[in-house]
Amino acid sequence: MQESTFNELADLALRNSGQHFAxxxxxxxxxxxxxxxxxxxFATMDDLEQCLKASPNPRFEQEVAAALTSKKTSFFSQRDxxxxxxxxxxPKRLELSKSGKLxxxxxxxxxxQEAWSLAMRIKEQVGSPLATxxxxxxxxxxxxxxxxxxxRGIYGHFxxxxxxxxxxxxxxxxxxxxxxxxxxxxxRGTVYFRRQNLLNPASDLGGFDVILCxxxxxxxxxxxxRKVLETLSKQMLPEAYLFFGTDEAIEGLSDTIKPSRxxxxxxxxxxxxxxxxxx
Amino acid sequence: xxxxxxxxxxxxxxxxxxRIIQDLSFTVSEASHGAEALEMCRKEMPDxxxxxxxxxxxxxxxxxxxxxxxxxxxxxxxxxxxxxxxSEHISEAIRAGANEYIxxxxxxxxxxxxxxxxxxx
Numbered sequence: 055m056q057e058s059t060f061n062e063l064a065d066l067a068l069r070n071s072g073q074h075f076a077x078x079x080x081x082x083x084x085x086x087x088x089x090x091x092x093x094x095x096f097a098t099m100d101d102l103e104q105c106l107k108a109s110p111n112p113r114f115e116q117e118v119a120a121a122l123t124s125k126k127t128s129f130f131s132q133r134d135x136x137x138x139x140x141x142x143x144x145p146k147r148l149e150l151s152k153s154g155k156l157x158x159x160x161x162x163x164x165x166x167q168e169a170w171s172l173a174m175r176i177k178e179q180v181g182s183p184l185a186t187x188x189x190x191x192x193x194x195x196x197x198x199x200x201x202x203x204x205x206r207g208i209y210g211h212f213x214x215x216x217x218x219x220x221x222x223x224x225x226x227x228x229x230x231x232x233x234x235x236x237x238x239x240x241x242r243g244t245v246y247f248r249r250q251n252l253l254n255p256a257s258d259l260g261g262f263d264v265i266l267c268x269x270x271x272x273x274x275x276x277x278x279x280r281k282v283l284e285t286l287s288k289q290m291l292p293e294a295y296l297f298f299g300t301d302e303a304i305e306g307l308s309d310t311i312k313p314s315r316x317x318x319x320x321x322x323x324x325x326x327x328x329x330x331x332x333x
Numbered sequence: 334x335x336x337x338x339x340x341x342x343x344x345x346x347x348x349x350x351x352r353i354i355q356d357l358s359f360t361v362s363e364a365s366h367g368a369e370a371l372e373m374c375r376k377e378m379p380d381x382x383x384x385x386x387x388x389x390x391x392x393x394x395x396x397x398x399x400x401x402x403x404x405x406x407x408x409x410x411x412x413x414x415x416x417x418x419x420s421e422h423i424s425e426a427i428r429a430g431a432n433e434y435i436x437x438x439x440x441x442x443x444x445x446x447x448x449x450x451x452x453x454x
Contacts, residue, residue, distance in 0.1 A: 128446075211418075211436060215443040219450040220434040222424060229420050233436075 055080050059103040063087075065196050066106070070119030071196055072253050072278020076116030086121050098181065100201035120197035125269050127164045128214055129217035130171045132268045138173045138319050140184070143295045146317070147263040148187050150293065152226050155188040159262045160288060161252060162195060162270035166204025167246075169193035171217070172266070173241045192252035192259060204247040250280040261291040268299035273309065288322050295320040335453065336360045336377075340393065341385040345392040346437075347427050350383055353441045357454050367396030369397065374400060378407040380447040381453050383444075384431075386415035386422070394429055414439065425438070 060080045067073040075083060084099060096102045106115060130136065139158070147156055160169040169191050179185050196200050214223055218314045227235040250256055252270065265286055271279050286296055287310040295317050298304050304321065305313060314320040337359040339347050344365075351361045359381070364370035368384070368391040382400075386393040393394055413426045414435040421436050433447045448454045 211438075212440070212443065215436060215439070216446045218446075219428065220431075224420065224427075226422060229418075231417060 055084060055099045057139050059100045060272075062103050062107070063099070063118075066115065066119055067122040068275055068278070070116065071123045071124050071251065072276040072281065074273065075122075075280070079250065083122060086124055087118065088142070090118060091122055091327040117198070120195075120199070123196055123273075124200065125162070125164050125166050127269075128316045129167045129215070129222075131217060131284040131294070132171075132266070133217075134300050135266065135268065136168075136320065138317075139266065139295075139297060140179065140277060143264050143297070143317055143320060144176070144184055144187075144189070145182070147294070148183055151187075153184070153188075153235055155190070157260065157291075158189065158191045159259065159265045159286075159289065160191060160193040161194035161265060163200075163204060163247070164195055165200050166193055166195075166207065166212070166247060167209075167217070168203065168246070168266065169245050170207065170226075170237060170241060172257055173245050174222055177226075177241065189244060191245045192260075192262075193245060193247045193253045194252075194256075195247075197251065197269070198249050201247050201249050207242060208234050209217055209236075210234055233288065240245075249267050252285050253278060254285070256285050256289055259289055261294070262289050263291055265290060265294070266298075267296070272302050272303060273300065280308050284310050287311050290323045293322065295322060298320075334360050335358040335380040336362070337381040337383060338362050338373060338379040338409075339383045340364045340367065340371060340388070340396065341383070342366055343385070346385070346414075350439075350444070353385065353444045355419060356441070357448060358419060359444060366390030367393060367399070370396055371399055374403065374409070375405070378405050379409050380411065381410045381448070382413050383414050383435075386413065386417045386426075392423075394426065395428070397431060398427045410453055412447055412451065 063083055064075040067075055091102050126293055128182055144156055163169050173191055176184055176189055178187055211233045226238055226241055228238060229235050267286055271282055297320055311321040312324045315320040337354050339345050339350050342365050347363045353439045354361050360369055364373055366388040373421045384393045385425045412433040412435060415432045420438040433446050435443055
């Protein structure tokens with residue numbers, strides 16, 4: 055990949071998703087764009103970039119930008135965070151809820167495994183107050199392809215064997231003849247997916263009791279990090295919790311959130327005067 | 334160091350799985366069918382067994398049932414690793430006492446993930 059191609063693609067990623075690519079990460083660009091490049095029969099990434107420049111097509115540009123942000127994910131990749139949400143954050147929110155309804159947003163969910171994992175873990179809370187609560191999980195991603203994969207809820211032989219125990223696989227999936235496994239209807243009724251660019255306001259999603267955004271913020275440019283954290287914090291209901299991936303260093307990136315005093319690993323919204331609460 | 338017995342009639346599978354499991358800090362021994370594996374378990378019970386289904390002499394399911402009847406004070410973790418990938422076979426294996434199930438083909442990440450599920454790593 056020529057340096058000029060790298061610069062153009064890095065700029066495209068920054069504009070569309072806030073993703074920051076260091077010059078040493080051109081191999082990552084190659085890997086993430088390989089499917090599109092193969093499909094469109096480009097011999098090199100330079101050809102792909104030339105095509106973007108020669109015949110501007112917002113849809114194609116958006117697709118390339120989304121592919122550049124794609125993260126590799128697996129079921130229960132954030133096992134400890136999911137445990138903290140299900141065992142502590144949701145029960146605490148439920149105590150405060152008058153309606154018995156809770157809403158969770160998995161932001162930047164890629165192909166959906168994180169949201170499905172959370173739904174499985176919640177379903178396992180037989181006999182706890184969560185078992186009778188009405189819990190809605192929204193998964194969002196920038197990539198339309200990822201959102202479609204998440205919505206289909208059909209995963210391959212290798213995907214279902216990473217992070218999922220055989221008991222969870224047998225309980226929550228049905229096997230197709232082609233060795234793919236499909237999420238059962240019981241879980242489907244609790245999880246919804248949609249496209250969302252976290253750089254843009256997400257007010258139409260409504261307010262959430264818990265937000266999980268793992269492995270997204272760390273790869274963004276500074277300004278984009280602040281913008282994304284602002285988007286997320288605006289959708290937090292009063293006293294809601296915001297979680298990131300286990301190893302992510304978030305503190306100090308934005309003045310809209312602060313570490314929670316009563317929930318390990320969580321952040322809460324920093325209240326500012328004159329702020330309007332989300333509905 | 335934990336000990337894993339790999340039971341598979343394919344030498345290639347035993348070699349590939351052996352390398353992966355050694356990388357997870359296990360010592361490894363091999364058997365090519367269930368009867369041989371059962372003899373080895375009677376001499377020294379391993380911590381874990383990676384078990385194929387279809388093998389000559391004694392298949393994996395018969396071996397597992399026989400193993401679970403043994404009373405030697407140590408109950409090894411058994412992870413099936415087989416081409417029998419349909420729900421009926423998986424359910425039958427679990428009923429017979431399998432702790433986990435790997436569907437072939439597999440890679441190092443799958444073995445590590447499944448061993449983690451049952452607390453081996």
